Amino acid sequence: MAKLVAVTACPTGIAHTFMAAEALRRVADLKGHDLTVETQGGEGVRTPLEEQAVAQADAVILATDITVDESRFHGKPLVRTSTAVAIRDTERIIDEAVARATLHRTAAATEAGAATSQDALRAGTEPHHGEAPLPLAGAPRQGEQAPGTGPARTPPPLAGAPRQGEQAPGTGPARTPPPLAGAPRQGEQAPSAASGSARASAGAPRQGEQDPGASTASSRASTLAGAPRQSEPSRTPASTPGASRRADTSTGVSFPRPHGLLTDSSPPTRSDAPRRAEPGAEPLRTPPSSTPAGTLVAVTACPTGIAHTFMAAEALTRAARAKGYAIRVETQGSVGAKNTLTPEEIAQADAVIIGADTHVSTERFAGKRLLQTSVGEALKQADRVVEQALALPEPADTARPASALPTGAGVKAEPAGAYKHLLTGVSFMLPFVVAGGLLLALSFVFGIDAYKQPGTLPAALKGIGDAAFALMVPALAGYLAYSIADRPGLAPGFIGGMLAQQLNAGFLGGIAAGFLAGFVARTLRDRIRLPANLEGLKPVLVIPLLSALIVGLLMTYVIGAPVAALMGALTRFLTGMSGANAVLLGLLLGAMVAFDTGGPINKAAYAFAVGLLGSSTFTPMAAVMVAGMTPPLGLALATVVAKSRFTLQEREAGKAAAVLGLAFITEGAIPYAARDPLRVIPSIVFGSAIAGAVSMGFGCALRAPHGGVFVLAIPNAVAPLGPYVLALVAGTLATTLALVVLKRPLPTTP
Structure with missing residues (x-):
């Protein structure tokens, strides 16, 4: 069974969007696959994909006829198609997604295996988990006698040593010397002994026993601790955590070095695990770990998207690193989002920080500890913001909207609703103002009255500048309403802003139209209930029609004239000011x-x-x-x-x-x-x-x-x-x- 996620979207956001989603769900269910679908319809995003679902997905299906954000699917196999194809040829789309997921897993496993083999070669370990070390060249197999030894023979005694069965002179009754630390008890297999130019024999193998392997080391013999008993399976590096390895220079084969005693005179290497020091010896100091204490993600944004956005990101980065945390900050500046957070990064994050004075969607952070504050607070009190984000409790309901989580005590909350919505509108309005103002200024380069000549470059520049200025108030009202009601607020907001422009109500009229359109559209979206078979009409017909009608009538007959009078008085006052x-x-x-x-x-x-x-x-x-x-x-x-x-x-x-x-x-x-x-x-x-x-x-x-x-x-x-x-x-x-x-x-x- 494959885990799949999908996004469906069409220009109208009604029929094709939901028909494609239903077709994909039905076919995936018939084939035994797990599929979660996000629909981007006329009412905005429904059933948004959680970052955990995206992170666990084997493949992603994008059945869209409009542009959608693909940054959250970074690193995932993608199947791009249209909603119409997803409806007509659903089975092929599902099969292709599963096939790409399989290829992706195979490629990932191949790369992981290659990396493991390289690491194993560099570390001197066997690449396969659970395999016993290869026997040394010439070493007897289990149950065989060591080659070239014949029957078990006792080595000749040293000069002056007592013969077998005799007692050494002057020693009294024969006593068994105490065993060395880690030496085998009677009946156990003898551990390997390292030998140099002069190797002490530890005894030949008995009939039916395995000859212990030997390796060359320094000139000093060393005794290994922790060798397996006869009835125990051979230990491997996987079953002996932290064990380092030594190489036999004669055979090129490496075998484990168990923990315990100091085994040779060579200094410890980086691959050596910390070992218990001998009594009276100074313990080895393990270098401090560079692993971060945790991971944070953040988003910063301000109306202009220039200074506060990036300075707050830098301040949060410094504060988090000072506390030992890794952090990645997405900046939503004037040129768009940079360092966009991936689903994997969000899924691994311990907490999320949003320092913004404009609208930032929190759907992708559902189920995460989330702290929302202003961009100024994130800049000036970065240490406190990081501390409060880490101190937030885990949400009990992972499906709960992240924005509903409480704000940490001692940190200022995100900007108040009205202020945040206003700044969102201003941030979208700025490009129109900049372009229009500079183009008008350029039209005067050729002369103050040069634009009055039709067909000339100054006339064209002034016409473009006037068009940009004409869109300034509608953009302010439209995106202010969008901040309040999401997509349903755009149409009535732009319409109300255009009416404010025509009624000479200026930016004050645009602000009034934006707030009015946003709250009207949101109320209609939340309060109107239609039968299931007519629900698709609400985002494309009911809400736009009713909201535009209400906003238009109120702007024309109630709000427009008084606001226009106020704006005119303010303009006359400012232009007439002197001294x-x-x-x-x-x-x-x-x-x-x-x-x-x-x-x-x-x-x-x-x-x-x-x-x-x-x-x-x-x-x-x-x-x-x-x-x-x-x-x-x-x-x-x-x-x-x-x-x-x-x-x-x-x-x-x-x-x-x-x-x-x-x-x-x-x-x-x-x-x-x-x-x-x-x-x-x-x-x-x-x-x-x-x-x-x-x-x-x-x-x-x-x-x-x-x-x-x-x-x-x-x-x-x-x-x-x-x-x-x-x-x-x-x-x-x-x-x-x-x-x-x-x-x-x-x-x-x-």
């Missing part, structure tokens, strides 16, 4: 950006500025970006001008912080803030507030939401450019000055 009001807004945004360096307050200010880009309000974005660059830049400068206030490690890290600051990665300041929060945080907040105020005071506008100083090379991406650079320099110097004033010189070591 003191603009400076105050810059101070506020700058302080928010630096206060928690990538935390919730920082992300709130960033999301606010990014959302305003869709309404052609660019000044807040400029203030937020310049305020985000100054903390790491100011700290890097302080490590140079005030070396006495920083450790050598902090001074070395200042070089990396400077690069991070130039790239608008505020997280470069986190290590310093974590070590000395009472002095560093006020300093960077002060510098960022100054930078934001100067930027807003000069009316600097930024069309791209990311990129740092590298965006300055793009014409018209920042305007005016000179005052913006001045704001960056002013914020950096203010941060450095505050650090010099607040931080005290470190005590010098004598």
Whole structure:
């Protein structure tokens, strides 16, 4: 019987998906195979494959007409086909999967056998378990007499030795000397004796006994302990754990060296097992084992997918290795998932850590101890996060969703629901904003009004940029709803976001539409019950129709107009700001950006500025970006001008912080803030507030939401450019000055 797993999926997620699954189950059952099927239908994933089932599977069947994630099946034999073929030719698909599983097992066994043979040759052991050692060349077989010996003869006595039956003079009654440690008792077979140039005979074999083998060693004779008795089977390395081997240089055959006494004068080798020391001898010290105490897996993700994602992964890796645990971290960054966890790694893990501010699916971690926290907590409190993950109890029900496991005490839980859903939408919206903003900026390279000429390159660039900006709010609403309701939330979310765009409700309308669509779709999915024969209509007809209708009507008649009025008032207020009001807004945004360096307050200010880009309000974005660059830049400068206030490690890290600051990665300041929060945080907040105020005071506008100083090379991406650079320099110097004033010189070591 083969163990198989399968995934079925079709574009509509209704008929073919479930028909293929049913056909595969039926044929596998008739053939006596164990098959588990995951269906990716219109309502999302149903009966998800657990990592244990994937790890134990002999082969995987992918009957899909759309793209599915194959990373979790790494190393497994795959049979790829369509749902239609899986329905029509099911038996052939099952037979092919079983055949590939058999070939895979055969190849694995062959490789394992070859590896075992190589290891056996290197270690000097027989490759086959349970076989007795080969007899030495010329040694008699059991029951035979040693060749060349004739009848059993007594060796000639040494000079002066008493003859047989006589007593040695001056010795009194004959006494039997005490046996050597490990020597055979009377009636037992004599163990082998190592011989050199002068070998002491241990007695010829008696009639019917086996001649003990001998091997050459050092010039000192050695006595082996633990040789088998006549009635015992011959021991092998498999039955004598830890026994090392010695080679007979004359025959090339090796045989076991039992534990016990020191057998020769050669120093112990790496293959020697630890031996009990003789009384009075110093015990042998076994080198510490490099085997890890356990295994962890983790996933990190943040809205932008740049800094926090990878810094948290590095922090968790260091913390786990410091505790003796092996760890593998999957990063879900801006370029997609890297170091994707395989089913085998998940199955072997002792615990799972998810440090994310966006939606991360936990279906593959079902039945595992799972700790969910924010990416900032995983970065700043990595040691505590690892400890709490290892302290979690094992789930009583392995089928229980892993996300339902409690969060360890002392560790902040994952971001609250609404905040997490919002950041998920923002993370999917960012590529549209970046592409649209930079393309619009490039359209102005040829002249401010050059795009007005139809058919020209500037007109094309502006058209592409406008299209990207038009999709910004729908993407925000659609993926926000997706985070709440999974696939059923996508359609109403995008529709609601498009209506918000058409009603001029801006990003505020998109946020409202996303939350509304997500909760409406989830409620309909969970509450509507249809007969079994009509259940397939729910994901493709009932939920999309009802959710889009409800969201559309509410956005058109209830939510759209008030939110549009609010957005218009906010836009007019921001564009009309000048003088003191603009400076105050810059101070506020700058302080928010630096206060928690990538935390919730920082992300709130960033999301606010990014959302305003869709309404052609660019000044807040400029203030937020310049305020985000100054903390790491100011700290890097302080490590140079005030070396006495920083450790050598902090001074070395200042070089990396400077690069991070130039790239608008505020997280470069986190290590310093974590070590000395009472002095560093006020300093960077002060510098960022100054930078934001100067930027807003000069009316600097930024069309791209990311990129740092590298965006300055793009014409018209920042305007005016000179005052913006001045704001960056002013914020950096203010941060450095505050650090010099607040931080005290470190005590010098004598």
